[in-house]
Amino acid sequence: MLMELIYDTYTVFWREMILLRKKFRSFFAGSMVSPLLYLLSFGWGLGRNIQIDGTSYLNFVVPGIVALSAMNGSYSAAGTSLSVSRLYHKTLEEFLTAPISVLSLVLGNVSSGCFRGLFSSSLIILFSYFFGANLHLSGWFFVSLLLTCFLFAALGLVAAMVVNSHEGMSRFSTFVILPMTFLCGTFFKVENYPAAVATLVKILPLTHCSISLRAIAMRAEFPLVSLLILAAYAAVLFALGMWVTARVE
Amino acid sequence: MKRQGVVTVQRQGVFYLIEISGLCKQYKEVRAVDNLNLTVKAGEIFGLLGPNGAGKTTVIRILTTLARPTGGKVLINGRKISRGNAVIKREIGVVSQRENLDIKLTARENMELHGRLFKLPPGERRARTKELLDFVNLSERAATAVEHFSGGMKRRLMIARALMHEPRLLFLDEPTVGLDPQVRRKIWDLIRSLNNRGITVLLTTHYIEEAELLCHRVGIMNRGRLIALGTPTELKQKVGKVVVEIPNNRVTGYNDETKYLVFENRGEALRYASGLQDNLVIRESNLEDVFVELTGHKVGD
Ligand SMILES: Nc1ncnc2c1ncn2[C@@H]1O[C@H](COP(=O)(O)OP(=O)(O)O)[C@@H](O)[C@H]1O
Ligand SMILES: [Mg+2]
Numbered sequence: 001m002l003m004e005l006i007y008d009t010y011t012v013f014w015r016e017m018i019l020l021r022k023k024f025r026s027f028f029a030g031s032m033v034s035p036l037l038y039l040l041s042f043g044w045g046l047g048r049n050i051q052i053d054g055t056s057y058l059n060f061v062v063p064g065i066v067a068l069s070a071m072n073g074s075y076s077a078a079g080t081s082l083s084v085s086r087l088y089h090k091t092l093e094e095f096l097t098a099p100i101s102v103l104s105l106v107l108g109n110v111s112s113g114c115f116r117g118l119f120s121s122s123l124i125i126l127f128s129y130f131f132g133a134n135l136h137l138s139g140w141f142f143v144s145l146l147l148t149c150f151l152f153a154a155l156g157l158v159a160a161m162v163v164n165s166h167e168g169m170s171r172f173s174t175f176v177i178l179p180m181t182f183l184c185g186t187f188f189k190v191e192n193y194p195a196a197v198a199t200l201v202k203i204l205p206l207t208h209c210s211i212s213l214r215a216i217a218m219r220a221e222f223p224l225v226s227l228l229i230l231a232a233y234a235a236v237l238f239a240l241g242m243w244v245t246a247r248v249e
Numbered sequence: 250m251k252r253q254g255v256v257t258v259q260r261q262g263v264f265y266l267i268e269i270s271g272l273c274k275q276y277k278e279v280r281a282v283d284n285l286n287l288t289v290k291a292g293e294i295f296g297l298l299g300p301n302g303a304g305k306t307t308v309i310r311i312l313t314t315l316a317r318p319t320g321g322k323v324l325i326n327g328r329k330i331s332r333g334n335a336v337i338k339r340e341i342g343v344v345s346q347r348e349n350l351d352i353k354l355t356a357r358e359n360m361e362l363h364g365r366l367f368k369l370p371p372g373e374r375r376a377r378t379k380e381l382l383d384f385v386n387l388s389e390r391a392a393t394a395v396e397h398f399s400g401g402m403k404r405r406l407m408i409a410r411a412l413m414h415e416p417r418l419l420f421l422d423e424p425t426v427g428l429d430p431q432v433r434r435k436i437w438d439l440i441r442s443l444n445n446r447g448i449t450v451l452l453t454t455h456y457i458e459e460a461e462l463l464c465h466r467v468g469i470m471n472r473g474r475l476i477a478l479g480t481p482t483e484l485k486q487k488v489g490k491v492v493v494e495i496p497n498n499r500v501t502g503y504n505d506e507t508k509y510l511v512f513e514n515r516g517e518a519l520r521y522a523s524g525l526q527d528n529l530v531i532r533e534s535n536l537e538d539v540f541v542e543l544t545g546h547k548v549g550d
Contacts, residue, residue, distance in 0.1 A: 089350075
């Protein structure tokens with residue numbers, strides 16, 4: 001059972017990696033553009049002389065940008081790849097008619113989305129050093145990053161399985177992903193909002209990705225609650241992913 | 250992984266590989282499949298013939314777990330099908346109507362992916378890939394990305410891929426649609442040779458010829474319903490053996506439609522024809538005539 005699950009998950013992952021290898025250059029270049037722009041504009045342009053919580057704005061904003069690119073990277077990796085293969089090339093049929101479990105199919109897709117999200121967010125961490133950021137990278141930082149990538153890859157999978165067109169897919173990211181980009185404490189503290197708004201924003205998962213990564217990177221208090229919320233999101237979205245995949249036509 | 254413990258259902262001396270009873274599929278407005286009852290015997294080439302929109306693809310999609318029925322029951326090899334039933338899935342090969350290859354992957358990589366999905370060991374995977382690409386004449390293009398393939402090449406690769414895990418039941422949804430006549434004949438030969446190796450084939454088509462020349466038994470579908478079932482010969486005998494076709498009736502002058510008359514034998518047909526002044530064609534009846542008789546319009550309409 002377990003061996004079969006691992007083998008089948010790897011098969012799904014393997015195909016994604018072959019595809020990634022074939023378009024690696026454009027993937028690599030593509031995943032650098034927006035993080036670099038964020039680092040340039042917010043790290044250097046806006047935040048050069050700003051201090052926040054007794055540290056430079058750069059140190060404050062980099063964990064937020066890491067969370068943001070983890071979200072974008074894994075959501076679009078899983079979402080785009082699956083929606084194209086379901087709606088356009090129909091290659092999802094090959095997986096649905098194969099003798100593999102829904103669990104392996106979902107796990108394989110989520111883990112390859114995760115992998116790409118981790119890859120692009122690692123690039124940012126690397127770059128941020130050249131920009132002069134000083135982050136504390138511990139095991140818990142990595143755990144938060146992994147949870148972030150996992151939950152947004154699962155969200156991408158759910159979106160890809162329920163939309164009925166490419167327009168549907170981009171509508172989903174306009175209404176779900178884009179608002180989080182600006183609202184969820186990437187560039188400023190959520191506490192700056194009026195209390196009511198802050199409460200609302202704290203429902204959104206990206207908020208807790210930024211809070212966790214930032215708290216760990218800045219050696220602040222351990223973000224236990226946020227990590228638990230992330231884990232809950234990851235579990236619920238993964239289960240939802242299984243449910244929609246078992247029913248998708 | 251070798252298949253194990255597969256029992257074939259036997260009733261009255263016939264092996265039924267597929268048993269469909271009361272099958273329905275309702276989409277929002279359309280009833281794509283309407284109370285379908287059908288059995289397919291082990292070893293035969295069974296054809297579902299019908300115009301576009303008849304529900305053929307929907308039947309195949311249900312049989313391969315890509316769509317879920319809204320009613321009825323399907324057994325393959327005596328077992329209920331479901332997306333999670335790996336035992337049945339190992340038994341069947343699917344060639345969809347629409348191309349569903351990974352176009353960025355090469356022919357060999359597509360085959361390898363399929364081999365991995367069906368858990369063939371690496372050695373067997375390589376051997377089967379080589380053998381099958383030979384079989385469908387694609388060996389020289391093994392390392393080419395599928396996006397550079399012609400329609401016929403893609404179709405052949407899809408068939409090769411479906412055979413990778415040695416299925417005993419093959420679903421072919423419109424296997425020759427959009428292909429030119431020579432390629433179509435090659436694919437027919439391919440299907441016959443697979444059947445000679447013992448593979449049961451369920452195919453769909455809207456080509457009269459394909460059903461007539463290739464299939465042992467044919468089910469005619471229209472608007473989700475099965476309206477006739479039998480061997481091509483049996484079906485044709487139901488309407489009569491000889492057809493007199495009078496194109497563009499010049500006597501009446503107004504009628505643009507071809508008139509068909511069906512007779513039991515040549516003598517009767519000739520007797521009728523000899524009394525006419527019009528251009529006419531006397532020919533044996535075909536499955537098109539059966540369809541026209543049953544529905545009042547042609548398969549192509
Ligand atoms: N996913 C779907 N949603 C809504 N209607 C569908 C869907 N798939 C097929 N149909 C409808 O079901 C009917 C049968 O279609 P199909 O099985 O593709 O026929 P065929 O393969 O014989 O051409 C058609 O009227 C078609 O429009
Ligand atoms: Mg069809």
